[in-house]
Amino acid sequence: MVSAVAQIADDDRARLRLWLRLLRTTRAIERELRERLATAFDTTLPRFDVMAALDRAPEGMMMGELSRFLLVSNGNVTGIVERLVADGLVVRSHRDGDRRAAIVRLSDAGRTTFAAMAAAHARWIDELLGPIEPDAARDISATLATFRSQWENDA
């Protein structure tokens, strides 16, 4: 049984502790994924992220849309897409009648390549998060999801 005083003191730190835990957990998993993507597919996490976003949008995405979705800066996406285009995994074109907007989508090669990576990625995540039961995973997802949508409304 925790005393009321200790409980209140701990309340002050509960969110900070959660944040530190989120950060460490996410970093540890990212570290592992990065390593596996490099050895198994000779690619990187940012490239995978971009391809995953494009895979969800068969008709393509605008650069700005991509950067907003991935929560990274505009200029950042430019470089990653550039390299993916150079490797023939991504195709750039323009939206009808607007030469400002660039439409980016996976090439056929990109789609094939990504399919293999996505399957491995899903297995890896299931392995790395294995100790978390599906029910617990759903609970945490739900809590984080409501929190984020609330917060996004403020911003």
Add this chain to the structure above:
Amino acid sequence: MVSAVAQIADDDRARLRLWLRLLRTTRAIERELRERLATAFDTTLPRFDVMAALDRAPEGMMMGELSRFLLVSNGNVTGIVERLVADGLVVRSHRDGDRRAAIVRLSDAGRTTFAAMAAAHARWIDELLGPIEPDAARDISATLATFRSQWENDA
């Protein structure tokens, strides 16, 4: 009521969904923290992380210890510490009788500066994670903590 079939299908994706949610949540908070650290203290998240680690170790830390604790590469820490030393916030010295090992600790200025940043940081986190109740925060922390320690044992 969810059917048994739907439940099983969802089980397959629960961990992957959790991972994507963790990633997005962490990125969104990091983004916000980075911006606030820049405007309020003219500093960056990596610099804050290093200073936070050093603040916990008044007697100093070795470079390798620092990089393992922060889950970043060795060479990365070198650059960040270099800039902190240049700004007079961190002091480098050597361990007795071992000129390989560099001991890094906060300077007095660094300790003072960090105290202000840490207080603001704690407030910000409490604000940003506000929608998550302390009990929920404790639950999630606990789940992620056990999972990570289990996983670390494998690696």
Add this chain to the structure above:
DNA sequence: GCCTGATATTTTATACTTGAAACTTTTCCG
């Protein structure tokens, strides 16, 4: 007293990341 291997860190090359400035194209308004 040297050689070998282990330890600790830095250096290097490349890629990622940001915020801000610059650029191009489009839209809107007078």
Add this chain to the structure above:
DNA sequence: CGGAAAAGTTTCAAGTATAAAATATCAGGC
């Protein structure tokens, strides 16, 4: 129409990040 503002993207400089190679030091064995 003409010009200002807006929209979309890229460029830029600085900093962060990695893995791998290079460097420097230490600890033992011979």
